[in-house]
Amino acid sequence: MAKNIIEVINLKRNFIVGSETVHALRGVSFSISAGEFVTIMGTSGSGKSTLLNLLGCLDTPSEGDYKLDGISIKQMNKDERAMLRNRKIGFVFQSYNLLPKTTAVENVELPLIYNNEVSARERKRKAIESLKAVGLADRLYHKSNQMSGGQQQRVAIARALVNEPVIVLADEATGNLDTRTSFEILSLFQELNQKEGRTIIFVTHNPELASFSSRNIVLRDGLVLEDTVNNNIASAHEALQKLPKLDD
Ligand SMILES: Nc1ncnc2c1ncn2[C@@H]1O[C@H](COP(=O)(O)OP(=O)(O)OP(=O)(O)O)[C@@H](O)[C@H]1O
Ligand SMILES: [Mg+2]
Numbered sequence: 146m147a148k149n150i151i152e153v154i155n156l157k158r159n160f161i162v163g164s165e166t167v168h169a170l171r172g173v174s175f176s177i178s179a180g181e182f183v184t185i186m187g188t189s190g191s192g193k194s195t196l197l198n199l200l201g202c203l204d205t206p207s208e209g210d211y212k213l214d215g216i217s218i219k220q221m222n223k224d225e226r227a228m229l230r231n232r233k234i235g236f237v238f239q240s241y242n243l244l245p246k247t248t249a250v251e252n253v254e255l256p257l258i259y260n261n262e263v264s265a266r267e268r269k270r271k272a273i274e275s276l277k278a279v280g281l282a283d284r285l286y287h288k289s290n291q292m293s294g295g296q297q298q299r300v301a302i303a304r305a306l307v308n309e310p311v312i313v314l315a316d317e318a319t320g321n322l323d324t325r326t327s328f329e330i331l332s333l334f335q336e337l338n339q340k341e342g343r344t345i346i347f348v349t350h351n352p353e354l355a356s357f358s359s360r361n362i363v364l365r366d367g368l369v370l371e372d373t374v375n376n377n378i379a380s381a382h383e384a385l386q387k388l389p390k391l392d393d
Contacts, residue, residue: 187364235305
């Protein structure tokens with residue numbers, strides 16, 4: 146049995162807005178093992194981002210518990226959670242969230258700056274290695290504004306990987322990209338999962354992407370509606386080859 150990386154136990158998250166309470170998550174439970182590639186789907190407002198923010202220790206639940214790599218976040222204070230987040234989780238967002246006018250290497254070095262076990266020289270070496278792993282060896286010193294959307298998302302993925310996190314969390318990571326670039330990024334995620342064994346949780350509202358992951362969890366109104374294992378994983382690389390080429 147692969148190791149349990151994530152264990153979510155009856156997780157609830159309420160938001161109080163004025164005199165109303167929004168029940169964004171109403172009691173969600175599941176476990177995720179090392180090496181899984183999980184897509185999380187559901188219509189707008191179903192609770193996907195709320196769940197991902199909890200999994201990423203960016204937010205705390207109203208009720209329930211969450212264990213990351215065996216550690217319960219319930220008893221942790223804010224600083225301990227921030228440390229856990231920095232060491233164990235890599236994030237990729239729809240809007241890349243790169244520092245503007247800053248080189249790819251500098252952007253990728255960022256998560257390591259808070260880690261005083263890593264020297265400046267080691268930090269740069271790791272950043273370059275991570276950028277090579279996402280196919281950006283030839284764009285190391287390009288600034289964010291000098292790169293395409295797909296390249297910027299690759300930098301964001303390299304940044305998410307540089308700390309060697311136990312899990313990579315992506316929220317609509319292909320949401321801003323055209324179809325071809327989306328498949329390139331999806332193919333990169335598949336490669337990281339299948340070749341390097343990275344555990345990935347990929348939130349998307351695009352139901353077509355379920356065929357490319359190993360498991361699909363569907364949320365509805367803050368509850369798990371479906372949780373399905375996919376034994377016939379489609380290749381994003383092959384899907385990419387089949388797309389019509391626009392340039393020729
Ligand atoms: N900070 C907040 N304050 C109040 N309500 C919130 C907050 N964050 C989310 N909600 C509410 O919680 C519910 C779930 O929101 P969430 O952002 O998780 O949905 P989602 O599935 O990610 O949707 P989308 O596909 O549009 O990104 C929604 O009804 C939303 O309005
Ligand atoms: Mg969302």
